[in-house]
Amino acid sequence: MSRLKVFVPRDATACALGADAVAESIIEGARGRGLEIDLVRNGSRGAFWLEPMVEVETEIGRIAFGPVAPADLPGMFEAGFPGPADHALALGAVDSIDWLASQQRLTFLRAGWIDPVSLDDYRSMGGFKGLDRALKMSAQEIVDEVKESGLRGRGGAAFPTGIKWQTVLDTPSEQKYIVCNADEGDSGTFADRLLMEADPYQLVEGMTIAGLAVGADEGYIYLRSEYPHARAVLTEAISRAEQAGWLGDNIRGSGRKFSMELRIGAGAYICGEETSLLDSLEGKRGLIRFKPPLPAIEGLLGKPTVVNNVLSLGAVSTILEKGADYYRDFGTGRSRGTLTVQLAGNIRHGGLVEVPFGATLRELVEGYGGGTASGKPIRAIQVGGPLGAYLPVSQLDVTLNYGALAEAGGMLGHGGIVVFDDTVDMAQQARFAMEFCAVESCGKCTPCRVGSVRGVEVIDRIVANEDREFNLRVLDDLCDTMDKGSLCAMGGLTPMPVRSALKHFPGDFGV
């Protein structure tokens, strides 16, 4: 009899909800009953509201149970677990879970199905096919393929990836670099983390393809220190890829070389900004650099450098595997491919949703999200991270693409959606936006460094009704100065949550 395969995610959120204890209880429970099982620590599928989600490989495919606590296991075993048990936590076949099945998974196709560090698992689901293809193409052909896909940077700025790569390719230099921005600092976002913890070879593959495309043979992943689980998975994945010859001086006998190193940040939000990240990689204070020169021309150590987000580099492996057309055919207008939204905050069914561009905020928050976790009415939704706008419920029907959100006075950013119920005090949220900017400003430019501190003070005066009319004008003026005078998006966009909160929720400010 073949041993049953049981899956318990090693993902940070699953572990934060007790997945390690669940895994131990399953091993003990199986041993006690004389059942032979293989326990695999897979990645999460991103249905975090069902975590810890336990899966079993059966004749009818994977079946799931969740959310499972150690205390549930005796009852589950009684009911027939790890077989198809008739139990309250049984979710049936994974393919039949509508929350997952209705998504369009491209970047997160493998998430949850595979053991993240197993090269065999990765290859069994199309892994490294994109790299195999890229190894047979010229640098320009690879860049053209990415251009044609319409891929835009997924970190937040949405700059066309192919054009960035073309610049690096066209800039002559003996040394070029690929840098992966894995400093996912926006509250409400975890897509990069999920990808790195569930399918790290996709990032290894994407970075290697980027290296081939622009003529770089060294890559760095700059990972935030707040992600210890991702660090463990990436460390193991890079080491295994090296041993198997997917990284190194002679990639799978092709004569091409690419090596990769994982670097850990040290708790500075600003290092998610690409020039600050480069300074940090160089071992310096993470200060913003003036642009131009663009990093594509003078990046790491002054050399031409591709700096891309985790999801952008991940998407590249799909684009090279399946072709530019396949990727471009998802989406609308200038927003091509899929959108990875992260449902967070006060949300009943939180997690990662990957759908083609074109869904509305309502479909995500009320449909997938199922409304608030508290059961109270939604009052505000912050889209696009801590520098994104707070939207009122009346804007729930906005379409989630780059253009429509900009028209609504917001931005898509990295796709984080944080829901607040009606207990939120929006003046305090606006104050926090300024406070966060004051804590995390790199200090290089005055509008950001000083403006944020003054912003906190002015909002306090407005709320306390000290000369309110005057201070509202001061706040408006201050926001203008930060918006137009800051060197980077940190100071430049902090006014967005502040102004949107004031515009849509003036009552909270006493206005």
Add this chain to the structure above:
Amino acid sequence: MSSAAVSLKEIVDAAVAEHIGSIGALMPVLHSIQDKLGFIPAEAVPMMGQALNLSRAEIQGVIGFYHDFRTEPGGEHLVQLCRAEACQAMGSRELELHVKQRLGIDFGGTTADGLFSLEPVYCLGNCACAPSVRINDGIHARVTSGQFDQLIDGLEADE
């Protein structure tokens, strides 16, 4: 091996030897020293400066820039409470008050018994199951005041 058994010079030299030659070696060297000692002692700064050909001001500037680096010994366990928006939406402001009261310290402080240091953190990427607390390398989801007390009680009992 306890840190007392190994001199600071040996720790710094080992960290430098591991990373010298890499791009921006200072950051991984600082991490390596802090991983071993829990903080970066002032005496380590000139040692690193000499080995990496950097001025003390440059190194001090880097240490001061990043929230993670400590220049004083911290508690045995590092407690990080997420203060970012997704956690706020799930009551982290109230949790913060409780945590500070339970530990009897503010952010940046260490308990009198030397067991816990408390620091704010801005996002642990656990935003779908907020509020989040990190204790050392363990992350905890949907943390209530009661659960926080249990975690702390457990660590205190281990002493």
